Amino acid sequence: MITAADLLDHPRGRRFCLELVSGVQQPDDPAAAAGALAAVSLSVPTEDDVVVALESTADSALWWQPADATDALLSRPELRPALTRMARWAVDSPVVRQLAEPQGGAWTVEFDDEDEEAPRPSPGQALRDWARAVRGEVAQGDPGVTSGDWWTTPPWPLVQTTRAPFPSAGPLALWAVEDSFGHGHARARPAPADAAARVFTVDGPDDWAALCRRWPLDVTTTTRRNDWQLATGRQGTWVLPDWYAVAAEYDVVHLTVSGWLRTSGDAVTVDDDRASVVAGWTPDSAYWLTDHELGTGMWAAWSRPGNSGVWRRHD
Structure with missing residues (x-):
């Protein structure tokens, strides 16, 4: 709600x-x-x-x-x-x-410039590689005033699913995308459900702050500090969730539509010294931190004229 x-x-x-x-x-x-x-x-x-x-x-x-x-x-x-x-x-x-409050099942989406044949490491390997890379950035020290990675989503190629509030317009991952590349063609297919999955739901800034307090990864000495300070006006210590550590206790992290509206755009206070941001997320995104099928059934093609406006399915 x-x-x-x-x-x-x-x-x-x-x-x-x-x-x-x-x-x-x-x-x-x-x-x-x-x-x-x-x-x-x-x-x-x-x-x-x-x-x-x-x-x-x-x-x-x-x-x-x-x-x-x-x-x-x-x-x-x-x-x-x-x-x-x-x-x-x-x-x-x-x-x-x-x-x-979207209802129904979830979908995975691939855009027209994505290489479907590209090798996909396992979630565990992808998260280990990501954590190693971020800690490498941290260890390098102060990056000056350059810009770099600014998003706080789990890394590729973890499965991302979204639902379709309006079936005729397709899954949210088609059109509610931060820093979109203006795609005009994509495909989507149903994602299998898992009632036993351990889900961490982010429905607002308090949930994101709790995630960061429980599994903090300090990125103050990386380029994220410069980008997030520009976007929010805040100076200080910055953290993001250590997704590799989160995966030990949760299978999925889900940012609701309401959670995105309540959180994206603000500096989220984690504690007296630290803050974080929800950046690069599509509303209703559920990222699978553990093994999960990319999708089931046939892919459906979606497009929109001029790479803008409402997506429509074509069979």
């Missing part, structure tokens, strides 16, 4: 409200922007409206540069009353509620 406060109090939530109100042009002046938002007509959103809005919201998650002007504007207190109206309108919509 997602509430109006969830949208109002977090960068991605505020941006989603704005993107859902299509056609609104934001003036630079907060008072003028507040007036424009207060005056805009709030019609009933469609499934396609929600798809496009969430994709645009994910595209605005830029973890290697300062928050853009629109995000900065939306955080101003002058816009709070107008955004409150928009947030309440959004969460009252059945299609937004359907987005936040």
Whole structure:
């Protein structure tokens, strides 16, 4: 479930409200922007409206540069009353509620530029290699002001699955992608369920903080410090979950749609000294840290014209 406060109090939530109100042009002046938002007509959103809005919201998650002007504007207190109206309108919509609580099975997605024949190491080997590489970066010391790896997802080739809130638009991994490459062709197939899987669910910043406290990997001396400081404005010690260690106790880490809206865009306080971020995640992503089938059944082809807009399945 997602509430109006969830949208109002977090960068991605505020941006989603704005993107859902299509056609609104934001003036630079907060008072003028507040007036424009207060005056805009709030019609009933469609499934396609929600798809496009969430994709645009994910595209605005830029973890290697300062928050853009629109995000900065939306955080101003002058816009709070107008955004409150928009947030309440959004969460009252059945299609937004359907987005936040997707039903049905999950899918794996591969885009057109992915090499399906590339050798895939086992999850255990992939996680060991990843942990060794990150610790190597840490050991090298201060990287200066360069940019580098900024995402906090488990590494390739771990299986990632997402559900499809709106079946006609396909799985969320098709269109709600941070730092998307603008793909226009992909394929998806059902992922097998496992009722016995040990799942760590991230439904908000408290869950992410708990994950980082339990299995912290300090990355302050890597390029992540520079990128995350630019994106959040925070200076200090940074950690991310040690996915290799997490895999000893959990099979899956799942970031819900609500968890993404509540967490992406903010510096998450882990304790008095440390913070982290949820960066590079697609909403509703479930990453399998242990062995799991890539998928079952036939692949279905998906595409969209001009590498933008709503994805559609074609058989």
